[in-house]
Amino acid sequence: MSSSTAKKLRPQSRHPDEYAHTLSLAETGQPVDRDPHSYERWLITKLLRMSGSPPIAFRLWNDDVVTPDTGYPKYTVSVKDPKALFSLVTNPNLAFGDLYSAGRLEVDNDLPALMADLYRSIHRAREDWPKWLEALWRNHPPRSTSLEDARDNIHHHYDLGNNFYRLWLDRAEMQYTCAYYERPDLTLEQAQLAKLEHVCRKLRLRPGQTVVEAGCGWGGLARYMARHHGVRVMAYNISREQIVYARAEARRQGLEDRIEYIEDDYRNISGQFDAFVSIGMLEHVGKDHYPQLAELIQRCLKPHGLALLHSIGRNRPMLMNAWIEKRIFPGAYPPSIGEFLSICESGHFSVLDVENLRLHYAQTLTHWLERFEQHRVDISAMYDERFTRAWRLYLAGSIAAFDVGSLQLFQVLFTHADNHQLPQSRCDIYQSPAAPEDY
Amino acid sequence: MSSSTAKKLRPQSRHPDEYAHTLSLAETGQPVDRDPHSYERWLITKLLRMSGSPPIAFRLWNDDVVTPDTGYPKYTVSVKDPKALFSLVTNPNLAFGDLYSAGRLEVDNDLPALMADLYRSIHRAREDWPKWLEALWRNHPPRSTSLEDARDNIHHHYDLGNNFYRLWLDRAEMQYTCAYYERPDLTLEQAQLAKLEHVCRKLRLRPGQTVVEAGCGWGGLARYMARHHGVRVMAYNISREQIVYARAEARRQGLEDRIEYIEDDYRNISGQFDAFVSIGMLEHVGKDHYPQLAELIQRCLKPHGLALLHSIGRNRPMLMNAWIEKRIFPGAYPPSIGEFLSICESGHFSVLDVENLRLHYAQTLTHWLERFEQHRVDISAMYDERFTRAWRLYLAGSIAAFDVGSLQLFQVLFTHADNHQLPQSRCDIYQSPAAPEDY
Structure with a gap:
């Protein structure tokens, strides 16, 4: 706090x-x-x-x-x-x-x-x-993601102004992470809501449960979980601008008694919860801090709790492109699937489910870039032409990276090694479409 | 050959x-x-x-x-x-x-x-x-799984006699691997057929495609794929007794024109296929041979092909129990999930889907042990009391190992890193029950 x-x-x-x-x-x-x-x-x-x-x-x-x-x-x-x-x-x-x-x-x-x-x-x-x-032509190891440096890193990218992100992210819940196109013809809004529902289903949320979220962005997942699955959420974020937005939006939706948005580093999470979830934060955690993250989840997940990490990743270890790491995402490092699962191996965890949504991210980014281009004049006016061109290249380059498979998107569900109350199968996740019929 | x-x-x-x-x-x-x-x-x-x-x-x-x-x-x-x-x-x-x-x-x-x-x-x-x-009280590294030693290792366990295994495995397809209890009340036969169907769905098999299977046991999966999904299968195994059974059964079912059972080591697989599948062989491959396996799959999988490995595994690296490795499964080593996925990282592969069926194996083994006990007199007559007691302990100990989470069961689906023809989601796997209504 x-x-x-x-x-x-x-x-x-x-x-x-x-x-x-x-x-x-x-x-x-x-x-x-x-x-x-x-x-x-x-x-x-x-x-x-x-x-x-x-x-x-x-x-x-x-x-x-x-x-x-x-x-x-x-x-x-x-x-x-x-x-x-x-x-x-x-x-x-x-x-x-x-x-x-x-x-x-x-x-x-x-x-x-x-x-x-x-x-x-x-x-x-x-x-x-x-x-x-x-x-x-080499890239360089990412800069530090220590408690202090993490704030600068996150501030650099996520505090560019909510008005900026609002121009091109989905109008449903301002999701700045990979959407889930269970059908290829979904709109961005449908696919982002489908992603939130998909995550909730994987976590098998039940009303009255408690969830902790590490890195909550503008708070959309927390609100979705509280609204549609009746859980209570503690959501952590070190981006001031995002937290301000998240709190206002929760109040507007009458959810403030079920969600606490906390402006603090995930490393300071305390308490015990039925679910641990983190969507798009692991990229900023840094490999050196994975054992610490594992220990944290170990500590704050109840005996029968489920944890889900959603992150950009790689097929094999590789450094981030120098320009992206320096100009766009300081400190970022997308782990290989092996590095990702080292979090589960270093804790006493059991991996239950890994899903790769790589091409879903290419489609998400394509939708983002379309909207970004529609607003390029506004964006250049808000910042300048150089900023607009940098972000166009970042979005276009990211589409390309997911397209060719140099980046992947992994959702990993895991639990304590001795948890016996496991879902019987994944059938329940797919009983009905995750996306709303329209948006 | x-x-x-x-x-x-x-x-x-x-x-x-x-x-x-x-x-x-x-x-x-x-x-x-x-x-x-x-x-x-x-x-x-x-x-x-x-x-x-x-x-x-x-x-x-x-x-x-x-x-x-x-x-x-x-x-x-x-x-x-x-x-x-x-x-x-x-x-x-x-x-x-x-x-x-x-x-x-x-x-x-x-x-x-x-x-x-x-x-x-x-x-x-x-x-x-x-x-x-x-x-x-330490365990020891597993013995060699070289081309020559692998034959001895496999012969030791899988050539104990088909009549023995027939007494307690499922009567549907003699599956000596983890079944899939999509509902907890399935019979062993239903759950084994559900496993076969589940694997076929994950591989998105279409009629006319070609499949290569490494380590085909008594050939049940190959026959299921040919019969229910209209594919052609080349199935490899170095257990003579199993191959003899598999060929006879394929002839009996009129499938011999669509399946070739080959008595040879998986390392000698050649050709290119739409799917590569291996159910319960990786435990016998040995960590040192994973890069070789990766290279083989790289070589024999068509550009848009899907590969599935199904194997016992661990939450973290650990040696096999000395008694199991010495008396029951010479050369066996269940990999940690990280070691498992090193196969994908060492090849140019992309992991699409990991599913953990740990408690399904505890249930499968419970069904096996029940039937084993029903036939213990016959089994002691076929071998001797010492053999019967050893196998009882092996089955009971395995139930316990999956129960407490010292063993896991992973199904890993992966593909070439640059494959763009990926399944849109996993919805299609769950459109209808995988198990037959009764058996």
Whole structure:
């Protein structure tokens, strides 16, 4: 409850100074009136080849075009100045995003599709990379997620302003996590409500039970659980803006006697509960803190309680893209499924159910990006063009990452190792559609 | 197809010499006409205390009874001679089974319940064991599961005679693996057929597809898939007795044009298939061979194929009980869920679905033990009393292990990392009951 330790926050919807600051690395290029040198064309050829010859042509600042070795390019990437070219070749993971945000790199066509083709191509090529290239183009371990640093990390992303997120998240419960398209034709709102219902069913909630939620976002799951499943919820979050919204919304819906929103770190959860749930927080916990999280769940889950963790993950251990980790999600690390389940192995837990919703996240992000684009003028007015371009790339790149399978979405249900009151099967989860008929 | 490499097998249902041989360690005790020494009573007291004071009294050969420190005993274990007592104290993991098999240790009451209470008690006590006790009472790494040794390991257990297994396995498809009790009141036959159907649904089989099965037992799954889902199956097994049965049964059912039973090691699988399935073989593969298995599945699964591994597992890495590994399942090692999924992490795979059927295996084993007891006279006649007692203990101990959660049963569904043709959700698996209405 130590809200006093929270950092002073800027007023909602003002220009995010910290954000602009982090982009300063991508210094603005100057207009260029010279032709490219031959070594610059050679560098682009190398860049394409090292990236596995993706179907991308590069247009240089004098309109010269360099095409890949193989086949016909499907996309054209324009590089506006020689410095942009140099940083792209030496540090593409970080530079691509910074240059795109700064408008020094342009893409002529479908951005998610280009990113997907690029990821696929690099994924294949990487296996043959020489050591020096691996070292040059490497990503870095995520920054600290200690109690103090976690606040900065979360503040950086989640306190950008509720008005911003409201523009493109679902209008049902402001869910900033993967939706559940049990049918492919669901709307974003239906799919987000289906996700909430799906999670409640996996937890086998019964009226009167108690639930603790770690990292509750704008509080939508807590309200859904209280409203539709009659449980009492303690919901933790260190994002001040989200907590303020969550409390107001619970009051508006007359649920304030059943939900307590607590502005505090998940590590300070106390008490015992019938269910532990965390949707989209594990990405920010950091591998080093998994044993601590396991111990916490061990302590606060009743003997017959069920725990559910929902998180972005990987098929195998891999560092986060440098640009995403630096500019978008400081401290983020999506665990491999093995690292994820080490939480269960390090505690005395038994894994009951793992579900992978990877393509559901690609669809969720596609819906988000559509709405984001509809509001791009408003968003540029709220922040600036650089911010809008950075977020467009982040959303498009994420679609691509889930599309090609470089990211996964795991829901893991587990319980104390000696719990005997287990669900007989998963039949009960599927007795009726999870999504409302319309929204 | 190298059936020529298979060992010469003894005729079906004769006394299993190898088996009797492995029990020779537990030499027959002589009748004892002396009272226990005080140090022998002290040893029993120590044994009980080191085992966490389970609710078990020990009756010694002169009818003296030693009770645990705490509470009232629920069971009495009779120790018939001083040598039995000594080997129980020095090497309980191996000796308990050997002494019980030899009749030098008797149990007065519900054997599965006693074993469960004993496991729970030891599990708690183990955390405080001094190093010397951990070393004294340790289990050992499983023996080799190389191509050649695997044949001996499998021969030891699965070639005991089809007539033996027929006495107590289900009459539907001779399934010697965990059944699926989607409702708790299913018969063994219904639950085994439900398991087969459940596996087929998870694999999303469609008529005309091809399936490869690694370790096919008596061939029941292959026949079920061919009969009910119209697929073609190549099914591998190195147990000669099982293959002979499987082929005969496929002919009897008119399925021989859709199933090829191949007497060979899974490592020799070739070709490409729409589905890879293995039910209850991974326990015998050995951790060292997981990367090889991953590579094999990588190679033989079509781009949009689905793979399912069904295996006994653990919540965390742990060695097999010494007696089970030595006398019952040579070479067996049930992996922790993390070790299990290392197969998916080491290949380019994506985990789609993990389900834990732990209590279903306790129920399956309870059904097996009931039928086993009904036929104990026949079984003793086929083999001998020692064999019957060993198998009773193995079945009862396994019920207990699944009951207390020292063993788990995982079904893992996975696919190539870049497969886009994924099931939309798991709804389709649960559209109708998997079990037939009656059997």
